[in-house]
Amino acid sequence: MEPFENRVEAGRRLAESLGDYADRDDVMVLALPRGGVPLGLEVARKLKAPLDLMLVRKLGVPGHRELAMGAITGHGQVLNEEVLASSGVDDDEVERVARDERAELERRAQRYRGDRPWPKLENRRVILVDDGIATGATMAAAARAVRAQKPAELVLAVPVAPPSTLQRFEDLADRIECLMAPESFWAIGAWYRDFSQLSDQQVIQMMREADELPGAGNE
The missing domain is CATH 3.40.50.2020 (Rossmann fold)
Known part of the structure; x- marks a missing residue:
C-alpha cells in the first residue's frame, strides 16, 4: 500500500x-x-x-483528564454513562467541565465559522x-x-x-x-x-x- x-x-x-x-x-x-x-x-x-x-471537545474526568466521561460538539453533548458510574462524578462536576470545554469549543467555532448557525442533521x-x-x-x-x-x-x-x-x-x-x-x-x-x-x-x-x-x- x-x-x-x-x-x-x-x-x-x-x-x-x-x-x-x-x-x-x-x-x-x-x-x-x-x-x-x-x-x-x-x-x-x-x-x-x-x-x-x-468540532469535538473531550470531557475529561476531573483528576484524570485523559479518561473521557463524554464529549461536546456544536451539535450536542454525549456522555459515557459507564465512565460516569465508575468514576463517581456527579452532575455538578460534569456541568463544570462541560462549561469550560463549551467555552473553548465556541471560541474555535467563532474563529472557523463565524456566526453561522449549526446545520440541522x-x-x-x-x-x-x-x-x-x-x-x-x-x-x-x-x-x-x-x-x-x-x-x-x-x-x-x-x-x-x-x-x-x-x-x-x-x-x-x-x-x-x-x-x-x-x-x-x-x-x-x-x-x-x-x-x-x-x-x-x-x-x-x-x-x-x-x-x-x-x-x-x-x-
Whole structure:
C-alpha cells in the first residue's frame, strides 16, 4: 500500500469512492478540523454538497483528564454513562467541565465559522470526514453526537485506519468508507508523504471556498 501524496489527493480519492452520494439535496459533509478539512472540501466539491465542521471537545474526568466521561460538539453533548458510574462524578462536576470545554469549543467555532448557525442533521445523510483514525476516540465522540441528531444515514469516511479501530464503528455508523486498513498501522502521518500541520488561517480559507461550492446553500 502506497502512502497518499497529501490530504488533497486523499480527499479526491475518498470523494471518488463516495460518488453515489453526488447531486443529492439531503447530503451533509462534516469535517473534523484541522486535518479533516482539506479532505472534506474535496468530498463536498465532488458531491456538490454543503461542508461544515465537526468540532469535538473531550470531557475529561476531573483528576484524570485523559479518561473521557463524554464529549461536546456544536451539535450536542454525549456522555459515557459507564465512565460516569465508575468514576463517581456527579452532575455538578460534569456541568463544570462541560462549561469550560463549551467555552473553548465556541471560541474555535467563532474563529472557523463565524456566526453561522449549526446545520440541522435530522433526516440528512451525514458524511463524517477526517484524515485518518488512530485510536478512534475523537471520531467516536463525533459519530455519537451526530447519531443523537437522528440522521437518515451516518457515513464514516477516512483514507486510512487500522482494522481493529474500524471494528469499533460497525455498530455506530451505517457505512464505513476507508481506502486503506493496514494491519501495521503505526500512525496516520506514516500514510502521507506530506502530512504538514494546518494553520487556523488555512482552515478559515477552506471554509470560505466551501461557501462558494455548488450545494453550499442546502444547509
